[in-house]
Amino acid sequence: MLGLIETLVNIDSGSYIKEGIDKVGNVLSGEYAKIGFETEVHEQQKLGNNLLIRHPEAVNPEILLIAHMDTVFGEGTVAGRPFSREGDYAYGPGVIDMKASHATTLYALKALMESGSEAFKNVELVLNTDEEIGSIASRELIEQVAKTKKYALILEPAQNGHLVSERKGGGKYFLKVHGKSAHAGIEPENGINVNVGLISGGTSVNTIAPFAEAAIDVRIETWEDGDTVDSAIKEICSYSEIPGTRLELTGNITRPVWNLTAEAEALIAIITEEGQKNGLELLHEKSGGGSDANLTSFAGIPSIDGLGPVGADAHQESEYLYIPSLAERTLLLANVIERLSSK
Structure with a gap:
């Protein structure tokens, strides 16, 4: 064995x-x-x-x-x-x-x-x-x-x-943020994207990322919790509050309780x-x-x-x-x- x-x-x-x-x-x-x-x-x-x-x-x-x-x-x-x-x-x-x-x-x-x-x-x-x-x-x-x-x-x-x-139960969501690239030191005001949390993306350490992606893990105790969380995430990501960015959300509750x-x-x-x-x-x-x-x-x-x-x-x-x-x-x-x- x-x-x-x-x-x-x-x-x-x-x-x-x-x-x-x-x-x-x-x-x-x-x-x-x-x-x-x-x-x-x-x-x-x-x-x-x-x-x-x-x-x-x-x-x-x-x-x-x-x-x-x-x-x-x-x-x-x-x-x-x-x-x-x-x-x-x-x-x-x-x-x-x-x-x-x-x-x-x-x-x-x-x-x-x-x-x-x-x-x-x-x-x-x-x-x-x-x-x-x-x-x-x-x-x-x-x-x-x-x-x-x-x-x-x-x-x-x-x-x-x-x-x-x-x-x-649980689920996984993936949020893609499409923004605008710019040099982080010379012209940061021309770059648009997120820069906090557990994310992946970017092209170099001194460039504002033209694209970033966040993976979101969800755990639920009841199906009602799942419906609530799913609706809330989709509502939050249905629009962007930062001009010049576009959000793309995929995923759902994948495992039943x-x-x-x-x-x-x-x-x-x-x-x-x-x-x-x-x-x-x-x-x-x-x-x-x-x-x-x-x-x-x-x-x-x-x-x-x-x-x-x-x-x-x-x-x-x-x-x-x-x-x-x-x-x-x-x-x-x-x-x-x-x-x-x-x-």
């Missing part, structure tokens, strides 16, 4: 690095082929190709497993800090969010097959490539596959060892019971971050997240995987799939 994780971590696969993500996808589809699973490739021109994986003997599988292949890290990150291990901890870009989850998922299915269980035929996997940027391009595939499922298990890492049962349902609580009860059989005391909590569970829950499928291994500091240089959690989380996932398949 660690060998596979090391291979995956040592591939730069930020959301916009198509070549790297597709390389990760090729490694994983190859591993699944070794155990008889088939991969259907959903090609994309700019982003990495999404993968739909199932066993050829699967007939109307009821369980959807989702794990994303992209990370938040840019090209060249691996060269600076590749996979490393120190005692019970492993480090590297994306090691816990969520390349280690690919190993536990694969090996859970291997465990089922080696035990003689037929439950591996009751799963279908979506390995998507843009979760870190909102799953905008993979959402249609996820929702299409989810329609025929009874359960959705999302393999995001466990937060403090906990399951995730609810998440905030995920609230705990009675059906999901029943699923949590099953998962916690299976954990207790192997000495795991599993709690569940709400997360402020979004995931693909927002999409499957919105589609009406009982969904639980945080079924990956344990680690912390995702999206940071200090990101780590707690290695002893690999085996226990693999066993938990295998047993949950077996339990849900016998219902």
Whole structure:
């Protein structure tokens, strides 16, 4: 498992690095082929190709497993800090969010097959490539596959060892400001644009930017919040108060709010019971971050997240995987799939 994780971590696969993500996808589809699973490739021109994986003997599988292949890290990150291990901890870009989850998922299915269980035929996997940027391009595939499922298990890492049962919704907006270029020292009065906040743009450090762009992240607790924020942002950006500038706003609320349902609580009860059989005391909590569970829950499928291994500091240089959690989380996932398949 660690060998596979090391291979995956040592591939730069930020959301916009198509070549790297597709390389990760090729490694994983190859591993699944070794155990008889088939991969259907959903090609994309700019982003990495999404993968739909199932066993050829699967007939109307009821369980959807989702794990994303992209990370938040840019090209060249691996060269600076590749996979490393120190005692019970492993480090590297994306090691816990969520390349280690690919190993536990694969090996859970291997465990089922080696035990003689037929439950591996009751799963279908979506390995998507843009979760870190909102799953905008993979959402249609996820929702299409989810329609025929009874359960959705999302393999995001466990937060403090906990399951995730609810998440905030969210969205992303991109504001482009078209202005007028000018020398910042000699004729600043002839330049028109914004120059505060987290933005990108400009042509040189001593030139007023003829163009700038701001990325705006939004988190919401309810759909009503989403409507309010969406309307407010669009109203604010519907006109410019600075003569000579033009505003261009794109984006919207991309992730629906995920609230705990009675059906999901029943699923949590099953998962916690299976954990207790192997000495795991599993709690569940709400997360402020979004995931693909927002999409499957919105589609009406009982969904639980945080079924990956344990680690912390995702999206940071200090990101780590707690290695002893690999085996226990693999066993938990295998047993949950077996339990849900016998219902």
